[in-house]
Amino acid sequence: MEENWEELEKSIKGCKKCKLCLQRTNIVFGCGNKNADIMLIGEGPGADEDREAVPFVGKAGQLMNKAFEGLGIDREKVYIANIVKCRPPQNRVPEADEAEACLNYLRNQVILVKPKIIVLLGSTALKNILGKEYGITSSRGKWIEQKGILYLPTWHPAALLRDENKKIEFWKDLKSVITKYKELNANKN
Ligand code: URA
DSSP, X not given: OOXXXXXXXXXXXXXXXXXXXXXXXXXXXXXXXXXXXXXEEESOOOHHHHHXXXXXXXXXXXXXXXXXXXXXXXXXXXXEEESOSSOOGGGOOOOHHHHHHHHHHHHHHHXXXXXXXXXXXXXXXXXXXXXXXXXXXXXXXXXXXETTEEEEEEOOHHHHHHXXXXXXXXXXXXXXXXXXXXXXXXXXX
C-alpha cells in the first residue's frame, strides 16, 4: 500500500499487471475530491474515458452528471473511480484476473480518500467490492455497512440508457445518498 497519492499515482504509471494494458490509450486512475465523504465506483473505462483519461465522461457519465445536477450534487466534490483502470476491449465486463490485478489500486484509493459512503455502480462494482454472492437486482437501493463504510449498490448509469424505469430508481438511490450524507454530518455536530 502506498502512503500518499503521489506514490500511488507513481506506482500505477506504465502498469502491466494485466492484459488490458495492451490496448489502452490511457490509464483512467480516478477523479474528484481526494478527501470526499462520498465515493462512486464504476466498472471500467469506455472509449471516451480511455481517450480522455477521466472516468465517466462518455454517454453514461453524461447521464450521471445530469442526475447529479438535478439533485444538486457537485461532481467535483465526490471521488469517482473504477474497478479496472484500463478499457476492456469492446467494453466487455472485466475478467476476474483483470479485476484482481487492479483491485489493490482501488483499495489504496479507498484508504486514502476515507469515504463514509461508497456508491457501487452496477454488478461488477458490487461483486468485486462486496462479494460474488451479491446480486445487483436484489441489492440495489439497500444500504450495507462493512468495516465502517456505508455501501449503496445501484444501477450502472449505462443501464439507464437502456431502461427508463431504472432512471427513476437510480435517482431515488442518489437521493438516499444525499439523505444519508446529511444524517452523518448532522450526527457529527
Ligand atoms: N463505465 C464505467 O463503469 N466507468 C467509466 O468510467 C465509464 C463508463
